[in-house]
Amino acid sequence: MKHKLYYQDAYCQKGKSIVVCQMKDESDRWYLTLEETLFYPTGGGQPHDTGTINEVEVLDVEEVDGEIRHYISEPTFEVGEKVDFQIDWTRRFDFMQQHTGQHILTAAFVELFGIQTTSFHLGKELVTIDLDVKNVTDEQLLEVEKRANQIILDNRPIETKWVTKDELSNYPLRKQVTVEEDIRLVIIEDFDYNGCGGTHPSSTGQIGSLKILDTELQKGKVRIHFVCGSRVLSQLHRKQTTLQEVTHLLSASEEGLSKAVKVLLENAKKLEKQLDESREQLLHYEAKDLLGNKVNSDSVECLFKQRPIQELQKLARILVADAPTIRVIFIAENEGLLQVVLARGVENYTNMKQLSAQILPIINGKGGGSESFAQGGGATELTGQEYLSQIHQYLI
Structure with missing residues (x-):
């Protein structure tokens, strides 16, 4: 039961518990284990929660040999002590949006083009997936992005369900699960059925939106950079600020910015050539x-x-x-x-x-x-x- 506690309710932000132990790990870092916890440990491509326990900062959360370790900024607790904990909800909800957006984007690639995802990384600013192909076209990216945002706009329910290994055959899984017990499915009905231990919102609409930003080739696979939810607005704000600065510097409209940059680069090449000739x-x-x-x-x-x-x-x-x-x-x-x-x-x-x-x-x-x-x-x-x-x- 302890293994499932941090999945109990993805929307819980605070709670009470009892300290089971306080000790140092092999690297001399202090950590607590609690009788019950809602802190999510690093795993499945999703980073850990942060927050506080009795106002003491929780720096990291890891699952080691079945126990959830809460790494703390200072060792001020006693075994058996009753504590209050608070999760950093802004961080948790952002990760919920990005993680579920990855489910939807990955499923869209499979549904539309039969392209599988081989890995996933959730960073502080961007999210990436690696596709098991060497090339994708701009048309494919546009179609996948459109499909993903339609699923988000549909505001479909997101269901989590614990099943046994024998029950897996009842579901059209996107990929085979890697565990034998405590199997948790995340289901977007008629679209994606996937074994996952991460945190997710209760409906796709809470993701807000999804935007593919860039692609690159990494070790023979296409890496997709994208963002979801509030990160889309952050990226838009950043790019809009940069765009406005550049348009003012070049005295050009947004529509004429590309032409103005081309002229600037051509002039720079000419000047560089003249400078090289002068040096010579x-x-x-x-x-x-x-x-x-x-x-x-x-x-x-x-x-x-x-x-x-x-x-x-x-x-x-x-x-x-x-x-x-x-x-x-x-x-x-x-x-x-x-x-x-x-x-x-x-x-x-x-x-x-x-x-x-x-x-x-x-x-x-x-x-x-x-x-x-x-x-x-x-x-x-x-x-x-x-x-x-x-x-x-x-x-x-």
């Missing part, structure tokens, strides 16, 4: 300047601070293309790292791969490349100038 041009100017100030006839050596190595690689390639007889040594001090870029022109015979293998251990660095182009970096206390001085020892 500046690198060519910088290369000419470096060639005019090189240390000797066959070497360009420079120290940089906070300069991206990708940019230095581009600059080095421009230099060796413009001056095939030179070699390039760039060192950058970037947030505690020394990074080096080595390059040579086609008429220079310094082996950059060999040089990098000789100089990177000096800075505990790693890198790689070819005989004509190499790069790497490492953490060191050396300055860029000190590092360059040590590199000179390996140059012929």
Whole structure:
């Protein structure tokens, strides 16, 4: 009987009971067990209830070896003490709406397209089901959503019934139950018959509405993101607020918002392309300047601070293309790292791969490349100038 107490009435928000035990679990968390309880423990895809026992906060509820553990914020109780408990009804009713909405959505996929659900997750903001298919169309989603909301609008009774294993054959179950005893069915007549231990409202109308928000492919299955009840209004409010902000920023109507965003993205791509071209041009100017100030006839050596190595690689390639007889040594001090870029022109015979293998251990660095182009970096206390001085020892 204790196993069924928290199903006794999904609409009970408060009650009285007697403390059976107060102790710590294996993780040193304090919990109570009660003679009777209406707190729902985590299970079947539905999160646990929260609330209070004698004004002490209930943080978690779990079923362990047949007992319902109420994890509490502080151990202030005594065995045999009479207590009052209060369930967080806003949380409980939200979970009832989402959980029952999942029943209806899953049954609609089965009824309309024969698509089975393999898993269900009830999160703080969104609910998901994973479908046993690799693809669903927008038309299928629209039809399923419409069917689910029609069932909700019908305000059909939701019946819970305890049955034996032998009685299961009397019902057209959506899927086979996984327990042998204490079997509880949740029934929406002429639509869905399902074994379930969660909490549900007494009629589909109390779900309010259901909205599919998004889909994604997860491990070869289609994941559906949706919300029910008050969460639909929360999502609508959030999206409407964002929509209004964007329409004001773009000085566009809701109907013209899509076009305005496309224009904005196209302009951004054009600007990005122009910026890339300008950067490339500046690198060519910088290369000419470096060639005019090189240390000797066959070497360009420079120290940089906070300069991206990708940019230095581009600059080095421009230099060796413009001056095939030179070699390039760039060192950058970037947030505690020394990074080096080595390059040579086609008429220079310094082996950059060999040089990098000789100089990177000096800075505990790693890198790689070819005989004509190499790069790497490492953490060191050396300055860029000190590092360059040590590199000179390996140059012929």
